[in-house]
Amino acid sequence: MTEEANENTQIDEQGGKNTVNAGGVEPKMFSQDDVNGMIKKKADELLSRTLNGLGLGSLDEVKSIVQAKREADESAKSELQRAMERADGLEKKLAEAAIAQKTLATQTEVANTATRLGIVDPDAAYKLLDKGAIEYGDNGKPVNVEALLQGLLKDKPYLGGGGASPANPQKRRDGDGDDPMVVAMRKAANLK
16 A cells, blocks of 8 residues: 555645645646647637527628628718718808808999999999998898998099099090090091
8 A cells, every 4th residue: 555655646846745646646747738729629619609699600700790890880981971071061162152242242232332423443442442341231232332432432532533633634524525635536537
């Protein structure tokens, strides 16, 4: 029996003491590859049971489902982003069109009113006019252009063209009058 005890005696690696193997079986040493293989086998079994419980056949099937979901999300996101960019572009164009329409309405109103007030250069009157002082009605058209142009005429009377200037000393509003150039041209044409 002492031989059996000797055969079943092991040395405790940590304490250096002799211990008795109660099972009488020789202990087996496992390499790191063996341990890794056992863990992988257990993990594969657990994964297989989990996938089967979910109704899936393999991990590749899960990967394809996840990939398809990501692509669908990306596609939906792209469509949404395109729609948002298009909406932003249309809003910008609408704002630009509204500004252009307002500017055109203002220029038209200034030109018509300037002509009615006798301003000789409506474009100059528009450029000299304080655009910030123009008020707009509910319909988007300017409402105080006449008053602003009359104020401009008081500040810059040369826009009215009523007086003589060094370039045209004989100019009058009621006709050609005695302008020597006009008289000579009429004489040459046998008009008067």
